[in-house]
Amino acid sequence: MAEIVSIEAALAEIEDGSKVMIGGFMAIGTPENLIDAMVEREIKDLTVIANDTGIPEQGIGKLIANKQIKKMIATHIGLNPETGRQMNEGELEVELIPQGTLVEQIRAAGAGLGGFLTPTGIGTVVEEGKEKIEVDGEEYLLELPMGAEIALVKAWKADKKGNLVYRKSARNFNPPMAMAADLVIVEAEEIVEVGEIDPDQVMTPAAFVDLIIGGEE
């Protein structure tokens, strides 16, 4: 069950050095207001888990540009040259993970699983250091769950209890991340009364959500 708070109150929960997962895919469905506030507050040394690092002046790109990230865990950084530059200069540690594996690791953390077996990455550098398990004659990698202290999630609508609805392809990593962090902070475009969202159309149940900041500026 969620609480509606100011953006300042929400940001107070994020400290220098926090491990934060951030929803969105190439800056679509990314909580931009929360990111802007993080930039303003200069929260540093973050470990960020996200699909990508956006583009230079959008989404997670803003945190990259402002050098607030110490370690980035992502699937793709190719569309933000600044990420590559910082990585090559040794300013930023980057861990690259196949997209299907990353999202499943996040889901596993939220779902109380100790890991899962995936065929993805077998025979590639992704398998380095990982346990291989054979099932029915097929080889799989054992991948472990990945949670975070904080998840920053972008929703289209949130009701006052914390039930969330996403819109179009802005859904992406947001629902699994909303399951997988100790503290789930949601930026909602619109906050509606309890009962206004049809229970059949809730995409993230309120049980997962802690704090909501609302309304586009």
Add this chain to the structure above:
Amino acid sequence: MAEIVSIEAALAEIEDGSKVMIGGFMAIGTPENLIDAMVEREIKDLTVIANDTGIPEQGIGKLIANKQIKKMIATHIGLNPETGRQMNEGELEVELIPQGTLVEQIRAAGAGLGGFLTPTGIGTVVEEGKEKIEVDGEEYLLELPMGAEIALVKAWKADKKGNLVYRKSARNFNPPMAMAADLVIVEAEEIVEVGEIDPDQVMTPAAFVDLIIGGEE
């Protein structure tokens, strides 16, 4: 992408001895018309995967009463005394699996995973014969995927491409099962035109669905 067929055409795909997963939870969200047709056609020696065996004259209970099931894989059979009777008499093989494990096994089959680690069942008879894997000092059971030849799924609405919407608690096992079988047969209460279901509200994408039988009799 799905095809709309007659119930006879759909049933023709199910043979004696088939492995069939059937949606529903205590006969809520079970495809009753498909089950009635299976009873009529006397399809025998089935292996059925489902949450439960319904109650005597409802849901999967009808297949039990008519002795069409050779092996039942379920989480709970307590509310259908006939299932227990057949099991005790040695007429029916029953494999009991924790509910969270069963649904995750089904999901794993649909999602191309080789298995997953769950804490559920550690220290109980459920762990017998299973590999135990320790992750971060915690013990987990390695549970394997469970697919089937055929899934029988009950939807509220289906569009003509096969996009599905479920209603209330009739959703339950239906969406994961719709991902996990070679052939997915959907019984829809209503078949609507393509475009009538908002893409944001699709609960099972058409990519998973093969055949649709429609309209309540």
Add this chain to the structure above:
Amino acid sequence: MDKQQKREIITKRIAQELADGDIVNLGIGMPTMVGDYVPEEIDITLQSENGFLGLGPAPEEGKEDKDLGNAGGQPVTIKPGGSFFDSATSFAIIRGGHVDVTVLGALQVDEKGNLANWMIPGKLVPGMGGAMDLVVGAQQVIVASEHTIKGNPKILKECDLPLTAKEEVNLIVTEMGVIEVTDKGLVLKEINPEFTVAEVQEATEAELTISDQLKEMKVE
């Protein structure tokens, strides 16, 4: 005390354990009654493992919805702010630790917090349903049980029936008292004034440590 009185004491006392905002899963049978005794000012949300949050009471007769039932298949309602989801998500919620409290019955429970409540070999094999996941996943596992069965203790040194889960029970509430499962064994924290400590111990196979702050078990 008759069966009904015992169950009332047990479930009323458990209702006091619930906090505002809690997500709670109540097992079939006696645990369901806990929902009836939650004080009005405490807003809890009931999770139903068949796939929703916001489980409400049974509908009026004639207002049943064929698509809305509890985990026993009985017609129920959903409260405002509830949500439906599939079984995979339901058990992500349960196993992932997003349920604050689960209340379940017991055939046996022991001093290590082991619970047996899903089968009696050769007699009763209903299946574990969602119980094994609930007991492993919920933050707080409360057993609601009469203290004895046919005069025999249910709170044992060691369960001999097949377990539901190992070392997961946190609290045992019976008509005689409230017992906490700790690293050092079972601690009697509250006692129903109708019984003496000696009587409670006698009805319990496991050894009870009596809390320094032993309190009276109060309901209503």
Add this chain to the structure above:
Amino acid sequence: MDKQQKREIITKRIAQELADGDIVNLGIGMPTMVGDYVPEEIDITLQSENGFLGLGPAPEEGKEDKDLGNAGGQPVTIKPGGSFFDSATSFAIIRGGHVDVTVLGALQVDEKGNLANWMIPGKLVPGMGGAMDLVVGAQQVIVASEHTIKGNPKILKECDLPLTAKEEVNLIVTEMGVIEVTDKGLVLKEINPEFTVAEVQEATEAELTISDQLKEMKVE
């Protein structure tokens, strides 16, 4: 033949591989063009790994939707009968074998069907995105690639760049021809009549078996 002509031949030929009802995922770059050449009578559905089925063309200018983009973040549309889902479901679809065909570019591909297309150590490290899952999960993996790069073969005996996936490629389509990956190595099935078999082999490091039924590669 200039780059544009090569790309047109390659993508037009790949479009012929698609069957009515197929679920198809097209990689960023050249593979995207395949969608433009699918015959009207063939109804395919494009999957976009960021979370939807029914990927449609870019919207008219001014009609972009901030919440609707492809995996490269570019504004797109959704076709009737499409559906949105989260990334976990998207990769359940991909890894679970529910995508019939994926078309991807290559830095290198070899005679065992190994593919390298996600990094050049020390130079280009964009990340694998969804490519590793797509190549492992899709029923049919088609590589769309120019036959050589700066005059050097891209179809090798053995990839030396970090692999995207091991032994998963089924078909390689270049401007010179169509090559099938079989247990016995690479089989040239179709040849662009502008080239001789000798020329194709010379531009290929791996040894090609020439199909008994070698056909002319036809586009349009």
